Amino acid sequence: MIEMYPKKGKVILHVDMNSFFASVEMAYDTGLKGKPLAIAGNVEERRGIIITCSYEARKFGVKTTMPIWQGKKLCPELIVLKPNFDRYRKTSIAIFELMRQYTDLVEPVSIDEGYLDITGCAELGSPIEIANRIQKRIFETMDLPCSIGIAPNKFLAKTASDMKKPMGITILRKRDVPLILWPLEVGEMHGIGKKTAEKLNSIGIETIGDLAKAHDVTLRQILGINGLKLKERATGIDGRAVDPESIFDHKSIGNSTTLPKDITNQKELIDILEQLSTKVALRLKNKKLVGQKIGVTIRYKDRRTITRSRTVENHFFEKADIHRLAVELFKKHWNGEKVRLLGVTAFEVMDKEAAYKQLDLFSYEKDAEKESLYYAMEKLQSKYGKEIIKKGVEVAEKKGQAETSFSKDFLDNLRLKE
Template identity: 35%
Template structure:
């Protein structure tokens, strides 16, 4: 007999805003927007007080300030967001048998099989309480038999609440919800479904599948089954140990500082290029030095999640100078990044990201076409 699945979805409420409030409690209860400047960039997130005026994530800042001119604009503290995200990750990792870090502030936990030893809802409540006690941040969760229902339950539980959808009650939970809250339904599909007269997920679930296929197409089968509460996506184990590295054993041992710095910059650029190609960011950078007698030393540093050369290179240089025994020749030099995550978009929505990301995309396109050494920073030549 197949085990009953239990999946919890955790989501830190208005995460960036709440971290800013921890830093400055006087901001509590005020309309807050984290994002770019008043007339450029997009809203990263906003407080519930700002949402009452129609402000929403990904909205152009200019429009957001028109809707809520009294909002307090915050530029964002990437290092603090990374710090608190790590805290929550460590708390969950210490307790959960299997978890997936979906983003900087969002986690799935698979506790299937633990119901032999613990009551699933009680265990999940206790984990939430531990997170809130240690971080002082609000967090919501949904508990259900699959990832889709768990996430949608979290959305219904917000802000700072929790909701369990019991096994067998998935369709009943979904039925009254408007189609706009249906996970994975985009604007185009939503428009088509409204044109068919559907307003709730229940309307879709009760519609004959063969008729739906004629109007919606190939997507209809998956859509209809999900409207029944069926979803089979697995929780993918989170591994922080994965890394990307680049190192070079020199033909001749050297203490030529200009050469060593150029090599360090080149290696860091290659690592950053690979990060961007993999759509990942790194939360830790390490430098390795091997001397002629084969003695090998390394030093690492936690960093705000990034995949940009200009943010990684200064850290690599600092670590090198902290590690290097002045005047000694070096046989091998290496750079490694770890704590890899796909949090790129969320953690990098600051400092005019569109312009910066566009610049790096152009550089990466040249490297893809003409080779990775085709373009480099001034310090790498």
């Protein structure tokens, strides 16, 4: 069996649950099986947003982020249920516990997907046998379908798991990349969104193969260092290790400013918090991140400094939410003395795309409704500079690069105590 594993290199699995929320509901109520099902909020209101839907619903053209009324129009028999996030979190934890029975090298990516490094698991069977066993056990014990990608690195494993859904198992080797991936449109590549694809198209890069052969200087000019990373992925290169400890990272994005004079006027201080919140929100937005813990730093005239924080139920990235939470903290902990410095920080940041799967539905709907506004703001800032949209006085930005990481709220019971 050891001959089926590479002498050099790794064997990585990517397990991706199929239509997770809908599948969990069908496992809980077998009467829903085989029926078009959508998970959404405000089910009584046709303007509610669909979070996910079953494959039966997708056959009618029903999609994620689609308004309920539109889904109903495409599929009159569509069943719409409110989400049960506690049920989804408990199921997710059980899935990852099952994965860890095969290897300790398990890295959760979101509530419904994760990587396994099975390089040292030859005694358990071949990679395809292990993948089959995991898929079969999840289905038999939890009645949930999943797709699994097998590859020498995380990027190719993720790509492979997307190739056959539901209940697929796909092997993707580096030598397969030119034949399988290069003919695809560049926008289909994992890690490339609509805007990045448009930028690449503008310089003649239409396919993944074009990206793999593109000039480094050109890519760096339009995408920065990320352009070179994407080129590596396009050639099948990805050196990232499967990191089980990533779920314990608690990193942050924040801004602080030393005030031009010591201030005791509450309104002035709240206005400054608003400017800081705007900066934090823009940085979160630019990096496509959200936070779940808000922090406020207050330094008094005598240089005494306090930092207070609180974890909130729903992830945030909007300026209004950050400002509201920061003001609540500030009012609770400010002693009324003169303030010399203020800071606002978003802690426990994570990828926005992954967080959408965990967001409270009402937040999800509100964010979806405002996407057109965020897009318009980004276009203005891209064309005329970030200073084109601002309010009030300018606040100095704290120097230094923001740290980012995944923070899995559905695995809170596994986190190290602070």
